[in-house]
Amino acid sequence: MHELSLAAIRRALEAGDFTAAELVESLLGRIEAHDGNLNSFVTVTGEQARAAAAESDRRLAAGTARPLEGLPLAHKDIFCTAGVRTSCGSRMLDNFVSPYDAAVVERLKAAGAVMLGKTNMDEFAMGSSNETSYYGPVANPWDTARSPGGSSGGSAAAVAARLVPAATGTDTGGSIRQPAALTGITGLKPTYGRVSRWGMIAFASSLDQAGTLTRSAEDAALLLGAMAGFDERDSTSLDEPVPDYVAGLDRSLEGLTIGLVRQFFDEGLEADNEAALRAAAAELEGLGARVRQAELPNIGLSVPTYYVVAPAECSSNLSRFDGVRFGYRADDPKDLLDLYCRSRAEGFGAEVKRRIMTGTYVLSAGYYDAYYLKAQKVRQLISDDFRRAFAEVDLIAGPTTPTPAFELGAKIDDPITMYLNDIYTIGANLAGLPCLSVPCGFSAGLPVGLQLIGPPFAEQRLLACAHQYQGATDWHRRTPAGYA
Amino acid sequence: MSWETVIGLEVHAQLATKSKIFSGAPTRYGAAPNTQACLVDLGYPGVLPVLNRGAVVMAVKFGLAVGAAIAPRSVFARKNYFYPDLPKGYQISQYELPIVTGGSLEIVTDEGEVRRIGLTRAHLEEDAGKSVHEGFERLTGIDLNRAGTPLLEIVSEPELRSAQEAAAYMKAMHTLVRYLGICDGNMQEGSFRCDANVSVRRVGDGKLGTRTELKNLNSFRFLERAINFEVERQVDLLEEGGTVVQETRLYDAERDETRPMRTKEEANDYRYFPDPDLLPVQIDAALVEQVRATLPELPDARRRRLGDEYGVKADDAVVLAASPALANYFEASAAAGTSDGQTVANWVLGELSAALNRDGLDVTESRIEPAGLAQLLDRIADGTLSGKLAKQVFEAMWTGEGDADAVIEAKGLRQITDTGEIRRIVDEVLAVNPEQWEQYRSGKTKVLGFFVGQVMKATKGRANPAEVNRLLKAALDGD
Numbered sequence: 025m026h027e028l029s030l031a032a033i034r035r036a037l038e039a040g041d042f043t044a045a046e047l048v049e050s051l052l053g054r055i056e057a058h059d060g061n062l063n064s065f066v067t068v069t070g071e072q073a074r075a076a077a078a079e080s081d082r083r084l085a086a087g088t089a090r091p092l093e094g095l096p097l098a099h100k101d102i103f104c105t106a107g108v109r110t111s112c113g114s115r116m117l118d119n120f121v122s123p124y125d126a127a128v129v130e131r132l133k134a135a136g137a138v139m140l141g142k143t144n145m146d147e148f149a150m151g152s153s154n155e156t157s158y159y160g161p162v163a164n165p166w167d168t169a170r171s172p173g174g175s176s177g178g179s180a181a182a183v184a185a186r187l188v189p190a191a192t193g194t195d196t197g198g199s200i201r202q203p204a205a206l207t208g209i210t211g212l213k214p215t216y217g218r219v220s221r222w223g224m225i226a227f228a229s230s231l232d233q234a235g236t237l238t239r240s241a242e243d244a245a246l247l248l249g250a251m252a253g254f255d256e257r258d259s260t261s262l263d264e265p266v267p268d269y270v271a272g273l274d275r276s277l278e279g280l281t282i283g284l285v286r287q288f289f290d291e292g293l294e295a296d297n298e299a300a301l302r303a304a305a306a307e308l309e310g311l312g313a314r315v316r317q318a319e320l321p322n323i324g325l326s327v328p329t330y331y332v333v334a335p336a337e338c339s340s341n342l343s344r345f346d347g348v349r350f351g352y353r354a355d356d357p358k359d360l361l362d363l364y365c366r367s368r369a370e371g372f373g374a375e376v377k378r379r380i381m382t383g384t385y386v387l388s389a390g391y392y393d394a395y396y397l398k399a400q401k402v403r404q405l406i407s408d409d410f411r412r413a414f415a416e417v418d419l420i421a422g423p424t425t426p427t428p429a430f431e432l433g434a435k436i437d438d439p440i441t442m443y444l445n446d447i448y449t450i451g452a453n454l455a456g457l458p459c460l461s462v463p464c465g466f467s468a469g470l471p472v473g474l475q476l477i478g479p480p481f482a483e484q485r486l487l488a489c490a491h492q493y494q495g496a497t498d499w500h501r502r503t504p505a506g507y508a
Numbered sequence: 509m510s511w512e513t514v515i516g517l518e519v520h521a522q523l524a525t526k527s528k529i530f531s532g533a534p535t536r537y538g539a540a541p542n543t544q545a546c547l548v549d550l551g552y553p554g555v556l557p558v559l560n561r562g563a564v565v566m567a568v569k570f571g572l573a574v575g576a577a578i579a580p581r582s583v584f585a586r587k588n589y590f591y592p593d594l595p596k597g598y599q600i601s602q603y604e605l606p607i608v609t610g611g612s613l614e615i616v617t618d619e620g621e622v623r624r625i626g627l628t629r630a631h632l633e634e635d636a637g638k639s640v641h642e643g644f645e646r647l648t649g650i651d652l653n654r655a656g657t658p659l660l661e662i663v664s665e666p667e668l669r670s671a672q673e674a675a676a677y678m679k680a681m682h683t684l685v686r687y688l689g690i691c692d693g694n695m696q697e698g699s700f701r702c703d704a705n706v707s708v709r710r711v712g713d714g715k716l717g718t719r720t721e722l723k724n725l726n727s728f729r730f731l732e733r734a735i736n737f738e739v740e741r742q743v744d745l746l747e748e749g750g751t752v753v754q755e756t757r758l759y760d761a762e763r764d765e766t767r768p769m770r771t772k773e774e775a776n777d778y779r780y781f782p783d784p785d786l787l788p789v790q791i792d793a794a795l796v797e798q799v800r801a802t803l804p805e806l807p808d809a810r811r812r813r814l815g816d817e818y819g820v821k822a823d824d825a826v827v828l829a830a831s832p833a834l835a836n837y838f839e840a841s842a843a844a845g846t847s848d849g850q851t852v853a854n855w856v857l858g859e860l861s862a863a864l865n866r867d868g869l870d871v872t873e874s875r876i877e878p879a880g881l882a883q884l885l886d887r888i889a890d891g892t893l894s895g896k897l898a899k900q901v902f903e904a905m906w907t908g909e910g911d912a913d914a915v916i917e918a919k920g921l922r923q924i925t926d927t928g929e930i931r932r933i934v935d936e937v938l939a940v941n942p943e944q945w946e947q948y949r950s951g952k953t954k955v956l957g958f959f960v961g962q963v964m965k966a967t968k969g970r971a972n973p974a975e976v977n978r979l980l981k982a983a984l985d986g987d
Contacts, residue, residue: 104554117553124547126554223554229784258556259786337784340586343597344551348650351553364590387588387779396781 025050026186027503030095030243031270033189037084037094044077044084044094044138051096051140055187058507062163064172064182066101067109068141076138083136090136092250098191100179101142102149103129103234104223112225113145113157113175116345116352116371126223127255128192128234135250140188144178147373148342149199149227151175152445155436156375163432164207165504166470170429173203173445179237180207185507190238190247194224196231197330198424198449201461204237205424205473208463208502210490212236212244215480216456217262219248220255226341228334229260231453240500241462241490245269248483267484275488277311282476282489283318283417288448292426300465300472301423304493308421311492318417320409325402326450327443332386332399333454338376339383345371378439407455414479419489423448424461424473448475458483462490463499471499511708511746513739514716515674516628516666519681520659521691522635522699523566529634529658530557530600537697541640541651549656551595556785559584563658564789566690567607567632568799570660573688573806574627576611578796584632584786589776592650593637601661603780606631607789613664613684614808615676620822625677626665635659654698660690666705666716671735675728678702682728683807683830695726702726706735707752708742717742718752722766724759734759738766810835818842818849824857833871834861837878845882847889855881859902875906884912894973897921925972927979930963933971934979937962948984956980 025047028036037044052070059065073096080094104110104122106129111117125133133139146156154162154177164172165185172181176193180203183191193200195213204211212235219234226232236247249270254263284305289298309315347353347367354366372380386395413420425445435442452459457477464474474493478486494500528535531548548555571578585603608630615623635657640649662681668674682700685691693700702725707717722738725731737759742752756775757766805813811829814820818839820828828835834856842852860881864871876884884901887893893901893916904915916922924930937959938945944955956977963976 110553112553120553122553124552124554222556225553226785257558259558260784336781340588340598340779340781343588343590344553344595346590346592346597348592349550349552349595360592384779387781389777389779392779392781 026054026189027508028189029240030092030189030238030246031240033095034093037080038089044080045074047094048073048077048096048138048140051188055140058185058187059182061168062165062181062185062187063160064144064162064178064185064187065098065141066111066113066144066159066178069108069139072108073138073140080136080138090134092132092246093136094138095136095190096138096140096188097132097247098140098143098179098182098188099129100145100176100191100193102145102194102225103192104225105129105139105142108142110142110225111158112149113147113159114372114376115158118158118352120351122223124223127220127257128224128251130223131250131253132192132247137250143176143182143191146175146177146199147376148225148338149175149194149196149232150338150375150379152198152202152442153430153432153436154178154203155432156373158373161432164429165507166208166429169431170470171206171432173206173425173429175199175203176211176237177203180204180209180211183207183209183237183239184504186503190236190243192234192251193237194227194232194234195453196227196233196334197453198446200235200237201424201449201459201473201475202446204461205463205475206429206471208471208499208504210238210241210244210460210462210494210500212238212248212460212483212487213452213458214248214252214483215262215458217260218264218458218481218483219251220253220258220261222255222257226337228337229341230337231330231334233453241460241487241494242270242273244460245273245487245491248487252483264481269484269487272484273488273491277308277313277489277492280313280419280485280489281417282308282313282315282419282421283413284315285320285323285420285422286317287320287323288422292444292447293423294427294467296465296467297423297425297427297472300467301421301474304464304474305421307496308489308493311496313489315421316417318413318420320406320413320420320451322402322405322409323451326406326454327447329399329402329406329454330446330450331382331443332395333403335379335383336386336396337383339380339387342372342376342380347371375439403454406451410451410455410457410477410479418478418485419482420477422475422477424475425449428467428470428472452477456480458486460486460490462493463502464497465499471502510711511743512711512713513669513671513735514666514707514709514719515668515671515735516705517664517668517674517677518703518705519662519678520701521662521681521685523563523658523660523690524692525560525562525566525658527560528656529560529563529632531656533656535657537694537699539653541649542653545637545652545655549595549652551597557600557783559786559789560658563632564607564791565795565799566658566688567630567660568791568796569688569690569803570630570662570685571608571611572796572800572803573684574611574613576627576630577609578791579605579607579609580791581605582607582631582789582791584783584789585780586783588779591636592648593639593652593655595637595652595655599634599636600783600786601633602631605788607791613677613680615673615680616811616822616826617676618672622822623673625667628663628665630660630662633659633661666707671732671739674704674735675732678728678731679830680807687804687807687832698726702731704731704735706738706742708739708746718754720752720754720766721756722759723756723769730759730761733761733764734766737764741766804832814838814849818853820849820853824850824853827857828853831871837871837874840878841881844879845886847882847885851885851888852881855885859899863906875908876902880905880911887912887916891925891972892916892922894923896969896973897923921970923972924967924970925975927975930971930975931979931983933963933966934976934983937966938983945984956984959984
């Protein structure tokens with residue numbers, strides 16, 4: 025049961041092969057059995073899941089099934105869930121029970137999906153290894169001594185280990201694609217504004233975008249159809265029609281031009297990763313696509329640009345966590361300043377503090393022009409590079425990460441090395457572009473990802489390309505040993 | 509050597525929208541603490557702001573009324589600082605690109621001179637909540653009902669030259685925002701507030717002096733007193749060879765003094781940057797024209813028209829124009845009768861306003877209609893009533909005894925203008941007061957007043973005063 029994709033589960037539920045309740049019990053059992061090692065869940069919502077599954081079974085029996093009726097999934101703990109703790113991986117929100125549902129949660133719930141729990145993540149989504157979480161690191165099911173990546177590490181590990189068929193995630197600089205690549209699953213980050221940010225705890229508002237972690241492009245298409253669409257509560261949400269992503273999956277690659285980014289083949293890219301990527305490009309060519317080279321001359325500036333823009337926004341976004349109205353409050357504050365200082369010093373972890381300080385610095389009087397304003401200009405240059413590239417190619421391809429999963433503890437004390445893990449993913453966030461990562465091979469038994477990037481609102485084209493690729497390959501079907 | 513005062517004002521006008529600037533929570537004043545603050549106002553994790561279109565329209569309306577430029581594209585920015593009544597740790601405001609730039613406002617000085625004061629800008633922002641100290645032991649309460657209430661911050665150029673001019677400016681601004689219907693102007697409730705930037709320099713000095721910013725000026729009177737205190741403090745300091753420190757000072761109305769709040773060094777670095785949760789505000793020409801079509805006649809224009817069309821003098825025109833309802837009453841009354849505009853203005857600002865005040869009535873609830881007042885004033889004009897008698901008639905009309913003619917008839921208050929009759933009474937009065945007549949003859953002409961009083965007494969005040977004077981003098985002087 026746990027090996028089935030969302031699409032297969034939907035067919036099985038409709039055929040009556042098993043009930044939503046049986047499925048939920050089976051998956052809760054797997055979480056119970058395996059998550060002690062993985063630590064992919066922060067909160068398991070068994071009771072709510074059982075109630076929702078019972079409702080799904082009633083609807084399935086009554087013939088009033090909704091589009092995602094009875095499909096189990098987990099939410100990254102960055103999405104507010106009414107009545108359920110929403111921790112954002114932080115001590116600051118360890119005691120925070122949200123009074124409302126995020127738009128993503130609300131829409132998936134309304135479509136009939138069943139939430140099994142909330143997944144572990146880097147604190148406030150700041151990290152690339154899931155080691156900054158207040159709840160401890162998540163283990164990669166392919167090798168539990170290694171990181172599943174981050175910040176959506178819990179969602180990625182849970183899906184890769186078949187604890188849940190799908191999970192939501194958020195991607196500010198690669199936080200869906202990088203863990204998807206490192207755990208051998210499919211991760212989709214839609215166009216900025218495609219999915220509402222209402223109820224998604226903000227890290228860097230101009231970069232954050234909700235997406236999916238699934239075992240196939242088809243499942244991503246299924247979920248995105250329910251998640252996407254205009255939301256008047258989010259001023260940056262875009263009022264664009266939502267196509268039927270599933271119906272568009274069968275579009276052939278014939279006539280599609282894919283550009284391999286020359287600048288991505290740098291000294292940081294490990295040989296096995298490069299080989300897997302070259303093989304994937306050949307496979308896409310075999311499926312009818314034209315593969316050529318693409319240029320993104322300024323892409324090398326994306327990491328420094330990102331590490332000015334994202335911390336600047338986060339330093340302001342995280343000011344609301346002050347110990348006054350919700351969340352962690354220090355014991356016996358002497359006065360107001362002490363309340364602020366100790367609540368934040370004790371409530372936030374090291375990486376969050378590092379970014380708040382960096383962001384505060386780049387926005388300070390006298391430094392704003394040199395850092396923040398300059399970064400915004402470079403961001404525009406990077407965006408322009410993509411626009412020029414898309415005048416010549418339909419999709420851009422490259423590696424998702426320079427290396428396969430690294431060992432837990434290997435980079436956590438060296439922020440710069442850690443930041444460079446996102447070197448290939450950050451550009452799409454700076455330009456607001458849709459992108460995904462699909463498994464395309466292995467390096468010493470660890471999964472490697474292929475990244476595809478499209479022009480704005482090209483999710484359908486991306487998903488179709490990934491789906492065609494997954495029809496011809498079986499990398500995405502590989503299951504880590506011990507989780508079959 | 510004399511000093512020149514330089515003042516610039518920052519007025520904060522709460523916009524009269526039903527809901528908040530970035531949320532759907534109501535803006536009503538006086539509700540139980542924290543009952544009008546939704547998750548957005550509370551700055552909960554994951555919430556996002558959505559701009560209230562009504563607030564934008566009101567800002568545009570203001571901009572058009574002061575002849576300012578309306579920015580086709582303006583940007584909301586975050587002003588970052590920590591304070592318990594600021595839930596998000598930042599205030600959403602406008603910084604580099606405000607919605608309104610330039611424009612001006614006319615004020616009338618105490619000398620009746622009209623001055624045009626330039627405006628720097630006006631921008632939209634959200635109000636903060638309030639800290640509540642009463643009723644808490646060693647604790648501070650936070651009421652976030654006000655958090656997110658839309659504000660228009662209107663910044664003047666440093667062109668005001670005295671506390672009195674500053675007060676005149678604040679009054680003119682107060683009048684304008686109420687004319688436009690964009691602010692209720694309630695200063696007790698904090699709907700209309702003001703900070704003043706004050707500096708002094710030697711007359712003729714081209715460079716501005718170091719300024720201080722005065723806060724907590726929640727009435728016209730306090731504004732004037734605070735500035736006067738501050739100017740004196742700065743001049744004393746400079747004359748003693750000291751220097752003014754750039755700082756924020758709080759006005760204490762009870763002690764009538766300003767006290768330092770924080771110096772420039774202690775001031776926050778607000779780390780403004782464009783709010784990534786909000787798109788730039790785009791205003792097209794069509795919206796501007798649509799709003800322009802809703803503009804009422806503005807106080808400056810009306811004040812000028814009351815002068816040009818009705819001959820009302822400048823200071824009275826200011827007072828009349830300050831209240832649209834009062835000005836409407838004036839115009840209706842002036843149109844219904846034959847009296848000159850200044851006479852009507854005297855009565856509207858005198859007897860009528862006093863009666864309204866006494867009974868706590870709004871001019872729209874007046875017990876005398878504009879046409880009724882016009883009729884009364886016509887009876888002065890045609891000589892039926894003296895001014896004094898008219899006041900009696902007014903009181904009777906006010907208490908519901910009928911219109912002017914009915915009261916005059918019923919009470920027999922018609923003025924006696926018949927020369928023969930008045931002369932007869934004068935002769936009688938002189939006859940029964942030989943002693944005083946003697947005094948007059950011996951040069952004590954002041955007793956004329958005594959005789960006037962006696963004649964008026966004999967006629968129950970109905971004799972035409974001018975005739976009485978003329979005839980008495982003629983009789984006393986013996987010609």
